[in-house]
Amino acid sequence: MNIRRLVIHTLVACLLASTPVFAVEPGEMLDDPVLEGRARDISAGLRCLVCQNQSIDDSNAQLAIDLRVLVRERLVMGDSNDQVVDYVVSRYGDFVLLSPPVKASTYVLWFGPVLIVMFGIFVVATVFRRRNISPIAAGDSSSDPTSGPRALSEEEKKRLADLLDDSDRNRKTGEIT
């Protein structure tokens, strides 16, 4: 019992004490915590061109390390965040941005899904509106479409009875007409 408790406490302590692991090495970091924070923000949005689905902040690829250092050098030289990002984009294109910019060539990417959902809602709405009008009621303009099918007329009742009668007789004799 005591050992179990000790194990659980140790595990919880380990979990609490652990911090996320970053690829950024201590030697790369800037002394100024504000600049370092900006560098981390910028790096998190820049794609590592070697691994492609990681940001340079997460990647251990050599090129990612060099890009991180470059970002920091430019910040120290007094560049704004946008200027640093623009510089990297000027070398590698929009592909280097993990979040694509909104511009004419990416309208389909950004707004396409919204349009498709709207189109889907339109189609579903149209289909349901059509279904609400039941075929029988639609033929009879005098009745309210929401009140359901109208009652059978005398003639129809008689035909229904005949049909039921017929099928009963067929089942008994096993004959098909």
Next chain:
Amino acid sequence: MTQDSSRLTPEAGRQKPPRRLIFVLPVAIFAILAVYFAVGLTKDPSKLESVLINMPVADFQLLAIKGRANPDRTWGLESADFNGTVSLLNVFGSWCIACQVEHPFLMHVKKISDVPVHGIDWREEDPDAGPNWLKRYGDPYTLIGDDPNSKGAISFGVTGAPETFVVDKQGVIRYKHIGPLDQTVWDDVIYPLVVELRKQ
């Protein structure tokens, strides 16, 4: 009796046009997506279109590698070296296997052509590694810059080695080839482009 059954659904005909659309539309959308993915998913994502085509070579200065220092020059390779003549720039490293595959062809180019081929020796961890590699396999380069921290590579938007650029007389990047150069690429693209650019 059966011929009368149609009487029970007198409005069946009215729904025909939208019904057809419901069947045709998904097929049409599927066809469009299938073509889109057939093209998009078979592309090699590591072969990025360079945004630097038709842009002047960015300002950069790299020191010479060991054993290639020239007392008349401050730098081994710098952006100004690309002005005045059509030239090639090849990014390589002694750690790069594909560069080793490409290397004999660059030696061949040196023999068959008078186009200057400049080199960026990219990210050698040991400053002797590049020079030793060239000593062993031959040195096809006119000028070489040592690029231990990717400054030169980044100014050319390089993502991997080897990459080769064709630069015109005005120092404007005109073509980028990703991967090893070979006779086919040379005959089909590089050499015709060099001839064309020399006329300008």
